[in-house]
Amino acid sequence: MEPEVIPAILVKSREDLLRRIGQVRGLVREIQIDIMDGIFVPNKTIGIDGLHDLPEALYEFHWMVKDPERWIEKIRGPNMHLVHVETITTLDAVEAAVKKVGGRLGLAINPETPLEKLLPFVPKAERVLVMTVRPGFSGQKYIYEMEHKVRKLRELFPALDIEVDGGVNNETVSHAYSSGANLLAAASAIFAQEDIKGAIARLKERALKGCSHETH
Numbered sequence: 001m002e003p004e005v006i007p008a009i010l011v012k013s014r015e016d017l018l019r020r021i022g023q024v025r026g027l028v029r030e031i032q033i034d035i036m037d038g039i040f041v042p043n044k045t046i047g048i049d050g051l052h053d054l055p056e057a058l059y060e061f062h063w064m065v066k067d068p069e070r071w072i073e074k075i076r077g078p079n080m081h082l083v084h085v086e087t088i089t090t091l092d093a094v095e096a097a098v099k100k101v102g103g104r105l106g107l108a109i110n111p112e113t114p115l116e117k118l119l120p121f122v123p124k125a126e127r128v129l130v131m132t133v134r135p136g137f138s139g140q141k142y143i144y145e146m147e148h149k150v151r152k153l154r155e156l157f158p159a160l161d162i163e164v165d166g167g168v169n170n171e172t173v174s175h176a177y178s179s180g181a182n183l184l185a186a187a188s189a190i191f192a193q194e195d196i197k198g199a200i201a202r203l204k205e206r207a208l209k210g211c212s213h214e215t216h
Contacts, residue, residue, distance in 0.1 A: 168186040
């Protein structure tokens with residue numbers, strides 16, 4: 001599967017959100033918006049009020065929140081909704097919210113959560129995101145040990161869209177891709193660069209080169 005770079009936006013204000021969307025819109029197929037409620041993770045980002053009337057694009061909402069269905073039902077459109085398996089008591093409510101707004105269901109899993117907790121839900125999802133940092137803050141180091149989850153998912157679900165998120169940069173992107181992730185979310189590796197278009201192209205190029213022969 002071809003690698004696809006997904007710019008990840010983690011901001012606290014609508015002004016910053018719109019600015020970053022403007023920097024990458026038209027350069028990528030999908031844009032990730034990170035939403036944190038200060039309860040599920042120890043940080044708080046832009047809230048639901050800041051997500052109305054966004055520029056036309058395909059969005060991936062990464063819900064790092066408690067009771068994600070309450071948030072999802074306020075966002076209409078064919079967007080991807082990534083819900084953490086750690087927040088799910090029953091998947092029915094989440095599925096109903098996603099269906100109601102015309103969205104698509106994805107699942108996310110934290111580093112400390114065993115893959116076994118996720119596996120029963122995977123057949124109902126279009127995408128799985130494996131966190132390669134502990135969620136909450138940008139700029140953390142990539143946790144190489146999480147690649148075993150990616151490899152196992154790829155083995156069990158060959159056609160599944162598998163995404164990694166956290167610490168993805170020009171050095172780690174090839175490890176993530178060679179382990180089986182075809183979707184590569186990156187924040188500072190894109191937005192901290194002067195040449196954003198070049199940064200996205202470089203991440204994809206580095207992913208394709210691969211470095212499965214390296215040890216870590």
